[in-house]
Amino acid sequence: MNAPAASLNPAETLRGALAGLLDGLPPRQAAQAVERLIANYRGATPTGAPILRDRADVAAYAAYRMPATFEAVRSALEAFADAVPGWAPGDHVDVGGGTGAAAWAVSATWEGKRPVTVLDWAEPALALGREIAAAHPALRDVRWQRARIGAALPLESTDLVTVSYVLNELTAPDRAALVDAAAGAARSVVIVEPGTPDGYARVIEARDRLVSAGFRVAAPCPHSAACPIAPGTDWCHFSARVSRSSLHRQVKGGSLAYEDEKFSYVAATRLPASPVPARVVRRPQIRKGQVLLDLCETEPSLRRTTVTKRQGDLYRAARDTDWGDAWPPPAGH
Numbered sequence: 266m267n268a269p270a271a272s273l274n275p276a277e278t279l280r281g282a283l284a285g286l287l288d289g290l291p292p293r294q295a296a297q298a299v300e301r302l303i304a305n306y307r308g309a310t311p312t313g314a315p316i317l318r319d320r321a322d323v324a325a326y327a328a329y330r331m332p333a334t335f336e337a338v339r340s341a342l343e344a345f346a347d348a349v350p351g352w353a354p355g356d357h358v359d360v361g362g363g364t365g366a367a368a369w370a371v372s373a374t375w376e377g378k379r380p381v382t383v384l385d386w387a388e389p390a391l392a393l394g395r396e397i398a399a400a401h402p403a404l405r406d407v408r409w410q411r412a413r414i415g416a417a418l419p420l421e422s423t424d425l426v427t428v429s430y431v432l433n434e435l436t437a438p439d440r441a442a443l444v445d446a447a448a449g450a451a452r453s454v455v456i457v458e459p460g461t462p463d464g465y466a467r468v469i470e471a472r473d474r475l476v477s478a479g480f481r482v483a484a485p486c487p488h489s490a491a492c493p494i495a496p497g498t499d500w501c502h503f504s505a506r507v508s509r510s511s512l513h514r515q516v517k518g519g520s521l522a523y524e525d526e527k528f529s530y531v532a533a534t535r536l537p538a539s540p541v542p543a544r545v546v547r548r549p550q551i552r553k554g555q556v557l558l559d560l561c562e563t564e565p566s567l568r569r570t571t572v573t574k575r576q577g578d579l580y581r582a583a584r585d586t587d588w589g590d591a592w593p594p595p596a597g598h
Contacts, residue, residue: 275373275401279335280508282400286328290321298325323389327364327397330430334366335373336505337528338429338457340589342374344484345455345532347591348540354425354453356380360443361414361431363387365394367457368404371425378403382423384412416442420450429457432467444471448478453534460502460527468501472531480533485589487540487563494567501546501561502529503589541591548588556583560592 287295298321346352353375359367362383371381381404385391391409398404412418414431416439426447432440447454456471458464469492472482482489485503494501504525546567547559554574561567572583582594 275369275403276335276339278401279369279397280332282397283328283331286324290324294321295325295328298322299329302326302330320389320393323364323387323393326390327393331364331366331397333505333507333524333526334429334457335370336507337526337530338367338370338427338455339373340503340505341455341457341484341528341530341532342370344589345453345534346374347595348483348532348538349453349534349536350539352536353377354379354423356423357382357425357427358420358423358451359383360418360420360426360428360447361385361434362427362429363390363394365398365404365407365409367427367429368394368398368407369401371427372401372403378406381407383407383409384414384418385409386411386413414443415439418443418446420446422450424452426451426454427457428454428471430459432456432458432471433464440467440470441474444474445478448475448480452536453483453532454480455530455532457528457530460500460504460529462500465500465502465529466496468529468531472533475531475533480535481538481540482531483534483536483538483540484532485530485544485546485561486565487543487561488565490565493561493565500529502527503546504528504548543592545586545588545590545592549583549586551584556580556586558583558586558592 302325354371356379357371359365362368363385365383368381368383383391383394388411391411395409398407415435420426428443428447435443454475456468458467476482476489504527506523507526509522509524543560543562545558546561550557556572558570558572560570572580574580579593586592586594
């Protein structure tokens with residue numbers, strides 16, 4: 266795994282930069298903005314106007330959603346980085362990046378500074394993203410560029426394109442055009458969507474287009490063949506743990522210090538890649554003396570395997586294995 270720079274932990278720096286962002290904004294206004302944003306981002310209806318309309322919207326989005334987007338994208342990028350060891354993107358374009366969560370996630374995955382461009386059509390989001398990024402030296406020179414995200418979006422050649430929580434805002438033709446543009450411009454493409462059936466369907470649609478364009482799937486799938494899940498029967502998604510802010514607790518109630526962000530993703534590349542032999546696609550079930558693992562395998566197929574206490578080291582590894590992990594664990598883990 267590629268470690269972030271030792272001097273600065275991007276996750277902690279981001280949390281610090283977001284702290285106090287809602288100072289001066291009435292709590293009820295912040296909560297109402299969050300509730301509308303949740304409906305938009307998890308909905309299936311494309312919108313004809315920017316979702317983030319003003320400073321209040323952007324502050325609510327950044328405080329409420331940016332940590333979750335960061336953790337989901339970072340999880341996807343870490344799985345991708347494991348499949349392309351020794352590689353780091355020389356430059357990065359984040360399409361529909363809003364306040365820049367994916368730029369932070371890339372910085373947390375691969376150390377060092379690189380040219381980064383964040384494209385979004387909401388000027389208030391770009392402005393706040395620039396303000397937040399000033400807290401992290403590796404992101405102070407990011408180019409924040411206003412662009413309408415859709416069929417006419419021009420993309421320059423780059424090592425890495427990220428598209429996170431964007432496809433649900435677009436019509437089907439615009440989604441297809443955007444994925445095709447990313448495939449034409451980038452060596453690697455990482456797409457993240459909400460971990461819902463509709464989000465998974467958009468990811469699979471994008472995955473198929475990337476494979477047709479000559480990309481190989483690096484993660485989460487162990488293969489680039491068709492997904493073995495029968496359409497409409499289930500959906501592939503994963504979970505990232507997110508520390509809850511005071512705004513999270515205000516909107517959702519409850520006392521837990523964290524919540525789990527469900528997401529679907531595909532990471533595809535033109536680079537040589539070594540996908541995992543199998544991936545755990547459900548939360549492992551730990552029973553007395555055994556662990557049940559639901560796996561997506563290379564063949565491709567979905568299979569449940571039972572690891573028992575009699576299997577010694579493998580059993581101990583299974584007890585430590587999490588949803589989304591490779592199986593069997595890499596040597597030395």
